[in-house]
Amino acid sequence: MRCDELDHDLTVVADGSAALSRPQQRHVEQCLRCQAELVQHRKILRTLRALRTEYLEPAPGLVADVLAYIEEAGERTAIRSLVSNHKVAYLGGLAAATAAGAAGAILVATRNRRSRMGLAS
Amino acid sequence: MAVAAQQGDRSAFEELVRLTTPGTYTLALRLTNNEEDARDVVQETYLRAFRGLRNYRGDAQFTTWLYRITANCASTFMTTRGRHRHDELPAEELMVDPHSSSDVELMAAGGELRDRLTLALATLPPKLRAVVVLRDVYEMPHEAIASELGISVSAAKVRLHRARHRLRQELFPESSEAESRAV
DSSP states (O other): OOGGGSHHHHHHHHTTSSOOOHHHHHHHHHOHHHHHHHHHHHHHHHHHHHHTTOOOOOOTTHHHHHHHHHHHHHHHHHHHHHHHHHHHHHHHHHHHHHHHHHHHHHHHHHHHHHHHHHHHO | OHHHHHTTOHHHHHHHHHHHHHHHHHHHHHHHOOHHHHHHHHHHHHHHHHHTGGGOOSSSOHHHHHHHHHHHHHHHHHHHHHHHSOOOOOHHHHHOOTTSHHHHHHHHHHOOHHHHHHHHHHHSOHHHHHHHIIIIITOOOHHHHHHHHTSOHHHHHHHHHHHHHHHHHHHOHHHHHHHHHHO
């Protein structure tokens, strides 16, 4: 077995999510280079995990900015919904006016026809 | 507190923001590698969290849920930003050659693997950095990482493997060079 055949497996073994096969284990036990690589991957992983407990301090005012951003977004949404409600009311009014106009026109047309028929008889 | 916030208690939500901001900002900064971008990601994260509070089921820690949103926001942000401008390196990175003598002196002076690792993380391409940070620092499952970054699980694993290799090359250049010569 060649060292580069183990390349991928060593990174996965280092984080404990997989185990080496028997032949791979035998190779690592005899190969100083692969042992060193495994140790290096484990060291890196331990150090990466340790970063989890390290907090980087934001510049002051971030919490206030976050809350203001949410407030502002809430206002934008409220305005948008108000505009869309107005649009609905406007369109509703327009539809009602159109319907009333059409009904009026039909009524007038019917009356005219009736009066013409009355004159003819 | 999360339950109170879910029920509409505005002050409970504000308290949650105060308590979790350092962690959220740290993750955002590790993902974006830029303070200004990290602040934008944090703002967007909390807005989405606020709007999606009803979706938080409480089966995981609130921060776990929040960090998934942060990862998603950072990914979206980096994609959008990538369309407009190239990933800019901070000034100090532009000045530091990872193999120069000044850097070696810096490493010897600092001595800490943690410092070198932080530098190495910053030099990774954003796509590789995101996966290795979420998996190896925050121990997020591959499936969650894939879902938040909008990639397949196998793509997430490939990126993780590449990122780990790049980090090892940066941190242990002698052994990596010896290996490439031997192969």
